[in-house]
Amino acid sequence: MAKMTDDRELILGVLLEITRDGVYSHIAIRNVLEKYQYLDKKERAFITRVVEGTLERMIEIDYIINQFSNVKVNKMKPVIRTILRSAVYQLKYMDGVPDSAVCNEAVKLAEKKGFRSLKGFVNGVLRTIARNMDQIRYPEKEKNPVSWLSIHYSIPEWMVKLWLSEYGAETVEKMLKGFLEEHPTVIRCNLRKQSEKELTERLRKEGVKVEAHPYLSYAKKISGYDHLGGLESFRDGAFQVQDISSMLVAEIAAPQRGDQVIDVCAAPGGKSMHIADLLDGSGMVAARDLTEYKVGLIEENICRTGFQNIRAEQKDATVFDKDSERIADIVIADLPCSGLGVLAKKTDLKYKMTKEGTESLAKLQREILEVVRNYVKEGGALVYSTCTINPAENLENVRWFLDNSPEFEAEDITPFLCGELQKDVKEGCLQLLPGVHDSDGFFIAKFRRKRK
Numbered sequence: 001m002a003k004m005t006d007d008r009e010l011i012l013g014v015l016l017e018i019t020r021d022g023v024y025s026h027i028a029i030r031n032v033l034e035k036y037q038y039l040d041k042k043e044r045a046f047i048t049r050v051v052e053g054t055l056e057r058m059i060e061i062d063y064i065i066n067q068f069s070n071v072k073v074n075k076m077k078p079v080i081r082t083i084l085r086s087a088v089y090q091l092k093y094m095d096g097v098p099d100s101a102v103c104n105e106a107v108k109l110a111e112k113k114g115f116r117s118l119k120g121f122v123n124g125v126l127r128t129i130a131r132n133m134d135q136i137r138y139p140e141k142e143k144n145p146v147s148w149l150s151i152h153y154s155i156p157e158w159m160v161k162l163w164l165s166e167y168g169a170e171t172v173e174k175m176l177k178g179f180l181e182e183h184p185t186v187i188r189c190n191l192r193k194q195s196e197k198e199l200t201e202r203l204r205k206e207g208v209k210v211e212a213h214p215y216l217s218y219a220k221k222i223s224g225y226d227h228l229g230g231l232e233s234f235r236d237g238a239f240q241v242q243d244i245s246s247m248l249v250a251e252i253a254a255p256q257r258g259d260q261v262i263d264v265c266a267a268p269g270g271k272s273m274h275i276a277d278l279l280d281g282s283g284m285v286a287a288r289d290l291t292e293y294k295v296g297l298i299e300e301n302i303c304r305t306g307f308q309n310i311r312a313e314q315k316d317a318t319v320f321d322k323d324s325e326r327i328a329d330i331v332i333a334d335l336p337c338s339g340l341g342v343l344a345k346k347t348d349l350k351y352k353m354t355k356e357g358t359e360s361l362a363k364l365q366r367e368i369l370e371v372v373r374n375y376v377k378e379g380g381a382l383v384y385s386t387c388t389i390n391p392a393e394n395l396e397n398v399r400w401f402l403d404n405s406p407e408f409e410a411e412d413i414t415p416f417l418c419g420e421l422q423k424d425v426k427e428g429c430l431q432l433l434p435g436v437h438d439s440d441g442f443f444i445a446k447f448r449r450k451r452k
């Protein structure tokens, strides 16, 4: 039992780092699991599940707490608020943990953290919630769809409104459900290292379950392994973890032997490595990013695969690089964005991103596009992509770009896609939606510099 208390204290620490101190959830979770390597598999899984689940369901959890507590969540001390949140997650979503244990452990933890005087409060709120879990009053779906969707799927109201106006209620609900579903790991076979068939056989020998992905033959869904670092095939660089949506960028870029490619925002290097692979040892990919740290991440990936036709460079994409003027057959602009298409993977992002944040990112994207279009040679291509489902960062930016860049024309990406995706191409571009497509939310457009 003492061990469980320790786990809950670790959970509290991680959640505070994320919600109070602004640390990214994947980093906070990775740090704690690395620091406490002696924890067994079950404890590690418990910590990960409670942290991620609490973040995933935090809007609903706060709504429940507010219904039964006189002190509202936003008035509580961060430690108490966080203890209550993770306890309510366990009460509502983890059948395997008895309610009494959840309440007792939360009370003990409050005392251990110096809140002896609030033990009664924590106990009272949690026991009332445990008793009334079936009696919670939610907003009515028909009368107040925005609140209902927001609370039911724990998505901020401003995001629900944004998507309702663009995609309609039925699609939005599919998307929100999609964010909460578990997704298998998707990998890309490094074709230069082996065929997809050879990789599948190798992975199966290592005990991994491998399934085909419907959108691309060399993409696979894998499961049933402990951790990636434990697989020799991964350490050898036989494959790359990459969502299918990201793989489509290189497919749509369609590099030809000997092409010069500049990827202006490349870290950690997924799309650059993919293009280097498709170039089959020829040409060159300049994989750039802003900081030394990010460039280091690209270098690690280059090292792992051993590819020779790619180099990492530290360059600010908003600053014009004279040496790159009109030299690229392909420029990849996979730009910093609000990330609203990957909320399933980045559980804390929905609380950190704001409407204003999306607006300034849309501006930054325009600023970068204005600079990097100059690197595309005559007849060359510029591929623009984001991992968001915010129209202002996607189709609206495409329209803006075409209006302001008469030397470019839109290129229809339909021929580069499988039949299932071709029907979703709009104005030559593809908007993938989580829960609707078998992928993250993602956007891809392609422009070509006209020949004179």
Ligand SMILES: C[S@@+](CC[C@H](N)C(=O)[O-])C[C@H]1O[C@@H](n2cnc3c(N)ncnc32)[C@H](O)[C@@H]1O
Binding pocket: 246, 264, 265, 266, 267, 268, 269, 270, 271, 272, 288, 289, 290, 291, 294, 315, 316, 317, 318, 334, 335, 336, 337
């Ligand atoms: C969407 S991520 C790129 C993901 C990458 N293309 C891949 O497939 O692995 C956007 C990247 O833009 C970088 N970035 C942000 N501002 C930048 C700038 N001014 N110049 C260059 N890179 C920038 C970020 O560091 C981040 O790595």
